[in-house]
Each structure stands twice: as structure tokens, then as C-alpha cells.
Amino acid sequence: MDDGRRRGRGVRLLALFIAAIVGFTGFLCYRGELPRWPFADDATTASLVGPSLPPLDVDLVSRVAEPALVNITAGIRPYGLGAAGSGIVLTADGEVLTSHHVIKGADSVTVSDVGTGVTYTATVAGYDSSADIALLDLHGADGLPTAHIGSSVPLHLGDDVLAIGNAGGTGSPTAVGGPITNLDSAIVARNSADLSRKSLHGMIEVAAAVAAGQSGGALVDRYGAVIGVVTAASGDLQKALGKGPNGYAVPIDTAMNVVRQIRSGTPTDTVHIGPTATLGILTSDARPTGARVDVAIYGLPAYSAGVADGETITALDDRPITDSQMLKAALNAHRPDDVVRLEVSDADGGRRTVNVTLTVGPPN
Numbered sequence: 415m416d417d418g419r420r421r422g423r424g425v426r427l428l429a430l431f432i433a434a435i436v437g438f439t440g441f442l443c444y445r446g447e448l449p450r451w452p453f454a455d456d457a458t459t460a461s462l463v464g465p466s467l468p469p470l471d472v473d474l475v476s477r478v479a480e481p482a483l484v485n486i487t488a489g490i491r492p493y494g495l496g497a498a499g500s501g502i503v504l505t506a507d508g509e510v511l512t513s514h515h516v517i518k519g520a521d522s523v524t525v526s527d528v529g530t531g532v533t534y535t536a537t538v539a540g541y542d543s544s545a546d547i548a549l550l551d552l553h554g555a556d557g558l559p560t561a562h563i564g565s566s567v568p569l570h571l572g573d574d575v576l577a578i579g580n581a582g583g584t585g586s587p588t589a590v591g592g593p594i595t596n597l598d599s600a601i602v603a604r605n606s607a608d609l610s611r612k613s614l615h616g617m618i619e620v621a622a623a624v625a626a627g628q629s630g631g632a633l634v635d636r637y638g639a640v641i642g643v644v645t646a647a648s649g650d651l652q653k654a655l656g657k658g659p660n661g662y663a664v665p666i667d668t669a670m671n672v673v674r675q676i677r678s679g680t681p682t683d684t685v686h687i688g689p690t691a692t693l694g695i696l697t698s699d700a701r702p703t704g705a706r707v708d709v710a711i712y713g714l715p716a717y718s719a720g721v722a723d724g725e726t727i728t729a730l731d732d733r734p735i736t737d738s739q740m741l742k743a744a745l746n747a748h749r750p751d752d753v754v755r756l757e758v759s760d761a762d763g764g765r766r767t768v769n770v771t772l773t774v775g776p777p778n
Contacts, residue, residue: 579631
């Protein structure tokens with residue numbers, strides 16, 4: 415009898431053990447179909463994810479990421495020119511991450527929600543032109559879907575990623591995918607709006623046909639987590655040399671460092687906070703030193719204060735100015751209505767000091 419009871423208990427225990435194994439296996443199967451967000455503190459586990467995984471599911475990942483994307487239109491007066499780009503929603507009340515070159519020179523910025531089509535006016539909270547990152551605040555926004563922010567630290571060459579944005583300015587997000595081909599790429603990017611060029615470093619390079627309008631959009635991993643901000647596409651020369659198509663993105667960790675600096679309200683030599691303060695001049699590097707005033711724009715502060723074309727700015731508030739970039743860096747710390755003291759020299763070597771009241775201008 416005792417043996418029979420023991421056998422019965424053994425059978426029941428075996429059945430419970432088998433049931434537990436079956437149940438655990440069921441959860442593992444379901445877990446494989448659920449999004450898993452590899453945040454920065456998950457870098458050890460995420461670093462094990464690599465080319466051995468199945469191909470990225472473009473449709474599934476797009477459905478996860480697209481609700482947190484917006485379309486951006488930047489208007490430039492007086493010619494009615496503008497630029498179309500994309501943005502990534504960081505907060506439900508309307509903080510939007512985008513590329514600086516999307517809003518560069520804009521007098522007005524409007525943002526439309528991809529999912530609802532609702533349009534918002536936006537102000538530029540701050541930007542870092544050297545990193546090509548800007549942060550916008552949407553007026554009256556509430557309850558917006560927000561992006562899942564991942565980390566660019568655990569990425570590997572060959573990882574499949576997806577670039578999503580407003581390609582061609584059509585208003586509908588376009589997704590293009592491909593493997594990562596470089597994690598520290600250096601490029602010279604050309605702004606199609608004003609034809610200016612900028613050197614960018616530390617870019618994520620992706621073998622994907624990124625298009626104009628996707629700038630400021632999201633580079634996402636296979637789980638839909640944002641791991642970069644789309645910045646540039648390969649140029650015609652690269653394509654002609656058989657090196658394209660490629661897309662480039664600012665690593666999300668770099669972008670979020672800029673965002674945190676902007677949120678702190680403390681400007682740096684590269685990070686500008688709030689409305690842009692301008693002298694109203696166009697400059698170039700002077701020789702041997704200084705920022706040469708190529709044009710003092712009529713009616714704007716420098717012109718009104720008597721600064722003339724061809725003069726050279728050598729200091730701002732006693733800070734030496736050795737080139738145009740240093741002048742921009744010095745102005746980064748200022749706001750409209752600040753009064754700055756310029757040391758100016760003319761072609762004959764004459765020197766003088768000019769006080770100029772800055773005015774609001776488009777993002778540099």
C-alpha cells in the first residue's frame with residue numbers, strides 16, 4: 415500500500431514538473447514576439463544580439479516606431495523657402511528631437527503628428543549645430559505617443575537597423591533598412607537648403623537608401639528602440655564611386671547628451687539655449703586673426719551700431735575672437751536684447767569699441 419501511495423505521489427510530482435516545464439516554454443515562445451527595449455543599462459545583454467538573429471521585420475518595427483514620429487516644416491522669410499524634415503517625440507507634452515539643419519535659418523517651424531495629422535507651432539528650445547541636433551517645444555501638445563529611447567553603445571557592425579522619416583517631404587513616413595557598416599564615420603554633410611557644408615564625426619553609417627526629408631527621423635533597432643537620429647544620405651559622388659547608398663545618423667547617446675544640456679538651461683560654446691541672438695552680419699575668417707564682416711545687413715544691430723563691411727571683429731566682451739566659429743561660440747551664450755561690446759579693426763589698422771544690442775534671429 416505504501417509503495418502504491420509513493421508511486422502515486424511520484425506520478426503527480428512528475429506531472430507537476432512536466433506542466434511547469436511546458437508552461438515555462440510557452441512564456442519563452444511568447445516573449446520572442448514581444449518588443450524588448452534595450453536601454454542603456456541593458457548594454458551587456460544587448461551586446462550579445464548580433465547578425466545571428468533573423469532579418470529585421472520592417473513592417474512590425476515600423477508600426478512600433480512610427481506613432482512617435484512627426485513631420486517638420488521650416489519656413490524662411492521673405493522668400494517663402496522652407497525645408498521638410500522629421501522629428502522624434504521625447505515627451506507627451508511636445509518635446510521633439512530633430513536635426514539642427516532641418517530648422518537652421520527658419521523664421522517659423524510647424525510640426526504635424528504622423529498618426530493624427532494635428533499641426534502644432536513649435537519654438538526652438540535649443541540646439542548644437544556642431545552635433546547637428548536640435549530640440550523643439552510644441553505649443554499646446556498633450557498626450558503624444560513617445561519614442562522608446564535605446565542606446566547606441568551596444569551596437570555592432572552588421573546589426574540590422576531601420577531609418578524612418580518623412581522622405582521627400584510627402585508627409586508619410588518611409589522606412590529603409592540595412593546593416594550598420596561603420597560606427598565612427600566622419601562625413602562632410604551638405605545642407606540642400608543653403609548649400610552650406612559641415613564636418614560631422616562619430617556617425618553611425620548604414621547601408622540604406624536614406625533620402626532627403628528623413629533628416630531628424632529615427633534610426634531604430636529590431637525592437638523599435640531609437641538608437642540614432644538620421645542626419646544625412648550619401649552624396650552623388652559617393653554613389654558614382656559605387657560607395658552608396660548609405661545613410662548616416664547621430665548616435666542617440668550623443669543626441670540625448672545635447673538634450674540634457676538644453677534642458678539644464680546652461681549654454682556652452684556649442685549648445686545654444688532658447689531664441690537665437692544675432693548681430694545681423696555675414697562673416698568669414700580674417701587673416702591673420704579675427705572674424706571679417708563680409709556684410710553688415712541693413713537695419714540689423716551691427717549695421718545700426720556703425721559696423722561696416724570689411725571691418726574685422728577681434729573681441730567680444732573682452733573674449734578674443736580669432737575666427738568666425740569663435741564669434742558664433744561667443745554669441746551662443748547670449749540672448750536677444752543683450753548688449754555686447756565688440757572690438758573692431760579696419761583695413762588701415764584703426765581700432766575702436768562698439769556696443770551692439772543683439773536682436774532675435776533665425777537659428778544659426
